[in-house]
Amino acid sequence: MSFTIKSRPFSTLRCLQHENPLGLPRAGAPPRLPRMQRGLPQKRNIPNVKKVIAVSSAKGGVGKSTIAVNLALSFACSGYRAGILDTDIFGPSIPTLLNLSGEPRLSSNNQLIPLSNYGLKSMSMGYLIPEEAPVAWRGLMVMKALQQLLHEVDWGGLDVLVLDMPPGTGDVQLTITQQVNVDGAIIITTPSDLSLKDAVKGVSLFRKTSIPLLGLISNMSSFICPSCSTPHPIFGSQKHISDMCHQQDLKLLGEIPLDARICEMADAGRPTVVGDPDGARARVFEEIAREVAGSLGLGK
Template identity: 80%
Template sequence: MKPRLFSTLRCLHHENPLGLPRSGAPPQIPRMQRGLPQKRDIKDVKKVVAVSSAKGGVGKSTIAVNLALSFARRGHRTGILDTDIFGPSIPTLLNLSGEPRLSNNNQLLPLSNYGLKSMSMGYLIPEASPVAWRGLMVMKALQQLLHEVDWGGLDILVLDLPPGTGDVQLTITQQVHLSGAIIISTPQDLSLKDATKGVALFRKVNVPILGLVSNMSSFVCPGCGGKHPIFGPLGKIREMCGRNDLTLLGEIPLHPKICEDADRGKPTVVADPDGEEARIFNSIADTVGELIGLGK
């Protein structure tokens, strides 16, 4: 018997995906319990780190997958969970596709590449099919991605959060024991304002913020070797970190190679493990590992 998520996905083409009655009395909805949901661990996972941006288009998924690969290359049993139901990126970044198999206890088995386990809604629906779901369906799918995947034992699981500070972020922060969160932003004012909102959200729900990663911090000219801060002065993001008592974990340059590596499904840490960009990702992973007590 397949998990409920599979039967849910099979109804994507149906005009009534929730299966609500078409006529007669409205369905009986269980009364919600008072207070916040109780947090629980993700089975067989020691550490869980959320990567968040609160704004789209800042390279969050690319950074998340490179950090996860950095952990894996250091010998840690690592997984990455794509919690973006509407716009999953991990299948493309890891060059993976196909429907996951089921374990003996009827749970989804992650797909793996480059020594990294992964799970994503992108494995469960056709690439060109939109996920046209309302909130109730999204939350049901998220619960199953969080708690119905057989990771087989991990030292660390990286959660690639969708943009924003809405239902998905609240559900994860209130229902999962997080070791910490990493904020991603560019030096642009619009990104920094949203990043500040993300910081406020994690602090309201008492999730430790491990620090901020500045992406596309500057463009390094291949001719003269000079750094050009095309998204704003380099000091702007440091000022934001100072105001919000954040650690600046690292600054990743705007480099066409990072984008090219991502598009061909071979992230920079794997494509050029000895390059300068991979060194920055590895350094950030080392710092995060120390902060959460990941060990060697």
């Protein structure tokens, strides 16, 4: 009688894995370090930058990039050497907000040279790809691009660098919080319950990665009537914001009203701080920048 030997459904490696599905140490093997301890990289400073601030919302559509660029411009207008880094690989906004375009040049040591406008240095993936081209990349390419933006830019010496973070709490956010020495984070939200729930996730991420929280900014806090200049809360009571700040032990840095002129100036590449420097809205950004500078111990 003859027998037919069937091929084994698993390779030798997979068989071994199935024999030890929990990954327990085998007899005589050295003890294994916990996964987090083995995989966590060492945090690094961004070259030639004194202080790094992350501006995050953990949610899209709340005006985070507009606030980030106005905050960075407020630092520049106050006499600080300031820069902004657009870390949103898939949807960069800084080129439009600063009315900048063109591919950055390389320095003598093959580092990217930032583009500047209004006295503010900036770097963005939007400078490195055509405006109409989608960034249809998988994770590895995104991480390589992010590493270049974080560590291969010649900032030429900055007092403060603002990181415009992408929405969410995924790969990009984890890479930045685990690999970069960030001096503080600012959370952006609207007073709506939906935005606040996502903002809490952002707060938790920064706390888990031991990054100090500088405070919260409430955007679109109320609509200012152009006829009577009366504020109207469009998301209901502002009590939602104060309750969250109390629960999360956060400082309320400021409230930005919903004003069509903020959007119009941003779309035109002249953010509020430079488009209307003597206006009430610009003063709010300047006050926030002054308070953040004090919290970080920024000296001129």
